Structure formats: C-alpha cells, structure tokens
Amino acid sequence: MFLEKIKSAESGVMLYGITPPKANTQPERVAEIAQKTVERLASLDIDALVVYDVQDESARTTEERPFPFITALDPLTFASAHLGTLSIPKIIYRPAGKFSPDELSDWLEELHEHRLYPVFVGVPAPDFPVKTSLPEAYEIWSKHKDTSVIGAVTIPERHNLLNDEDVRILDKMSCGVSYFISQCVFNLDYAKQVIEDLTLRCNRQQVSPPTIIFTLTACGSVKTLHFMEWLGIHVPEDLKEELKVSEDILEKSVRLCLDIASALTTLCMERSIPFGFNIESVAIRKAEIEASIELATGIGQMLRDKGVRKSTTDRKVLNVKQFE
Incomplete structure (x- = not known):
C-alpha cells in the first residue's frame, strides 16, 4: 500500500525507521537482532520500514561527537538478507554522491529487484568529493518511475537558516x-514554517504539493538529547529544560x-498538504x-481518530470485499 499511498498523495502514511546492526556484529547476533525486529514490527500498523545508511558526520562540525562513530552494515544487505519475512515495504537511504553513476545504477537495479524504495541523501560533509x-x-532512477517512488530529505532547521526549503522541495519534485x-x-515552529x-x-x-513525512523520536537521556543537537536537530530551550528536569525524560519526550504530531496533523x-509520520528508533536500550513502539501506536491511533488513516487490517478487509 505504501507505493499506492504515495502515488495518490494519500495522507496518514506511517513509517518506522531503524539503523542496521554495527558492521562488526557477529552473524548469529545479526540474525538475532533481525528476528527481534521482525517480531516487534509484525503487528505494528505501519506502511513501510525505513533502513538508514549510517554516515560519519564528524567533518560537518568542530564539536566533539557525543557517541563514537561505528560503521554499520549496509542497509540494503541487511534489509534484503535479514528482513525478508517482514512483509511491509522497505525504504533504503543512500548518499548518492559517494558512488559513481554506474555503481548507483547497479544499486538501483538490485533495489528494484527486491522491491525496495530509495531515498537519496546528501554527502556527510560539504567538502566531501561528489x-x-x-x-x-x-x-x-527515472527508468523505474512507473513502478517505484523515490524520496528525499527535508530539514526544517535548514529552512530556518536559509529560508529556501520550499524551493529545494519543488526542485527535487521536478526531478x-x-x-x-x-x-x-523537536522545533514545531520550524516544521510549521516549512x-x-x-x-x-x-x-x-499551481502545482500539487508532495507528501511530507515528519520524523519523530523518543529521547531517553540527556546525553541522547545532546547527540540529537550535535546532529543538527534544534530543540527549543523551554522544551529542552522540560526534558532535563522531568522525572522520566523518556515518557516526557x-x-x-x-x-507535535497532533499539531502538525x-x-x-488545514493546508491540504498530504502528510505522514516516521517514528525513528535508533537506540539499543529496550526502554x-x-x-x-508506544509512540508509533499513539500517532497511528490519533490519525485514525481524525479520519486520515485506515489501519492495515481495515485495508485488507476492504481489498477482500472488492472481489466478493
């Protein structure tokens, strides 16, 4: 349903985002992580799973990285080799500039073969050789446009700084x-302005707007909060203070x-912008x-209550009735 929902600009899209295991993870442990991921998401009402390509962004800033960078497994390999039993579509991130046209073409062919969908992102640092x-x-990618969809990234913080995210979005739409x-x-005002x-x-x-999918993530510690800021995510001072002084920072987040999801919905x-949410889960702590999962469930229920989303179960029933 993900492909159809994007092509028809239907609101209420729900995604869930993960990172692959670390590259030095033993094969049996990778299989165990994958199995737990499949079990966790099998009953979750989402349209697609996002698998990120983890990049070292240390060159982007002079500030020390709060957590050490460790290379992760290739997201396409992890998704195709280990998550195949999860029947929902998968979206794979790829920094296109790191690869030659031939390498990128081969990658897209493999992606298409596995019925996965690409999101192209920029290189890790401005001076990275493209x-x-x-x-x-x-x-x-355009050779696959009839049977696939391609996504891109939008950054509200960049719009606050350069005031051109709307131009960037339409330029990429034209491609x-x-x-x-x-x-x-975490800054609602920045997202609203976009x-x-x-x-x-x-x-x-006089063009139809694209689907905007807002990423949200739970924050479990002050150190994680600092890491998000290091990544360029702007957290307003009052909200940051609320999190820091709360008895349970995870529950508060x-x-x-x-x-934030309710306000953006x-x-x-009101603005007739097709939209959805991507719940990011990149931490390893069970809590x-x-x-x-709680956040994804809550947002999904909120969207159903507002009449902008049918559950995957409802859609299956509707599809069956079409052939009765």
Missing part, C-alpha cells in the same frame, strides 16, 4: 521526487512528540525501543 550529483542520481522525510522534529511556505509556493506555481489538514 561522484554523482543528486540531479544525476534522480535521472538514473521525480514525490515524498520527503524530515529530519527529526509547511506554510511550501503551501504558498505550490499555490503560486513521548508526550511531547505526540503533541491539524496544520497539514527506548518500547517507547518508539
């Missing part, structure tokens, strides 16, 4: 991008994310993983 530009990467997954949202400016630009140019419905 082998394939994003427009070139989109052109290479075939039909949906955008945001960086983690939607407001995108609405104005789409109306002015889940409630804050639910509030209302705004997108944080469980909080991500």
Whole structure:
C-alpha cells in the first residue's frame, strides 16, 4: 500500500525507521537482532520500514561527537538478507554522491529487484568529493518511475537558516521526487514554517504539493538529547529544560512528540498538504525501543481518530470485499 499511498498523495502514511546492526556484529547476533525486529514490527500498523545508511558526520562540525562513530552494515544487505519475512515495504537511504553513476545504477537495479524504495541523501560533509550529483542520481532512477517512488530529505532547521526549503522541495519534485522525510522534529515552529511556505509556493506555481513525512523520536537521556543537537536537530530551550528536569525524560519526550504530531496533523489538514509520520528508533536500550513502539501506536491511533488513516487490517478487509 505504501507505493499506492504515495502515488495518490494519500495522507496518514506511517513509517518506522531503524539503523542496521554495527558492521562488526557477529552473524548469529545479526540474525538475532533481525528476528527481534521482525517480531516487534509484525503487528505494528505501519506502511513501510525505513533502513538508514549510517554516515560519519564528524567533518560537518568542530564539536566533539557525543557517541563514537561505528560503521554499520549496509542497509540494503541487511534489509534484503535479514528482513525478508517482514512483509511491509522497505525504504533504503543512500548518499548518492559517494558512488559513481554506474555503481548507483547497479544499486538501483538490485533495489528494484527486491522491491525496495530509495531515498537519496546528501554527502556527510560539504567538502566531501561528489561522484554523482543528486540531479544525476534522480535521472538514473527515472527508468523505474512507473513502478517505484523515490524520496528525499527535508530539514526544517535548514529552512530556518536559509529560508529556501520550499524551493529545494519543488526542485527535487521536478526531478521525480514525490515524498520527503524530515529530519527529526523537536522545533514545531520550524516544521510549521516549512509547511506554510511550501503551501504558498505550490499555490503560486499551481502545482500539487508532495507528501511530507515528519520524523519523530523518543529521547531517553540527556546525553541522547545532546547527540540529537550535535546532529543538527534544534530543540527549543523551554522544551529542552522540560526534558532535563522531568522525572522520566523518556515518557516526557513521548508526550511531547505526540503533541507535535497532533499539531502538525491539524496544520497539514488545514493546508491540504498530504502528510505522514516516521517514528525513528535508533537506540539499543529496550526502554527506548518500547517507547518508539508506544509512540508509533499513539500517532497511528490519533490519525485514525481524525479520519486520515485506515489501519492495515481495515485495508485488507476492504481489498477482500472488492472481489466478493
């Protein structure tokens, strides 16, 4: 259903995002992690699973990285070799600029063979040598446009700084991008401004807006909060203080994310912007993983209550009735 929902610009898309195990993980442990992931997500009402490509972004900033960088397994390999029993579609991130056109073309063919969907992202640092530009990467992908969809990333913090995220979005739409997954949202005002400016630009140019999928994540510790800021995620001072002084920072962050999701749902419905949410779960602590499941369940229920989402079970029943 993910492909159809994106192509038809249907709101209420629900994604769940993970990172692959570390590259030095023993094969039996990788299989164990994959099995637990499949079991955890099998009953969760989501449209697709996002598997991130973990990049070392240390060159992007002079600040010390709060957690050491450890290379992860290739997301395509992990998804295709270990998550095949999970029947939902998978979305694979890829920094297109790190690969030559031929390498990227081969990767897309393998992706298409496994019925996976790509999201192209930028290189880890501004001075990183680019082998394939994003427009070139989109052109290479275009041969699959009839049977696939391609996504891109949108960053509300960048819009606050440069005030051009709406322009970037429409430029990528002209290259075939039909949906955008945001960086983690903790600053509601930044995300709202992207939607407001995108609405104005789409109306002015008389084009249909793309689907915007907002990423939300639970935060389980002050150190994790610091790491998110290191990654470039802006957390307003008052919200940051709320998290730091709360008796249970994890529970507090889940409630804050639910509030953000509700506010963005209302705004997108008012502005007729197709939208959805991506619940990111990249921590290894059991409590944080469980909080991500709670967050995904809560947002899914909120979307159903507002009438913008049918559960996967409801959709299966509808599909069966079509053939009765």
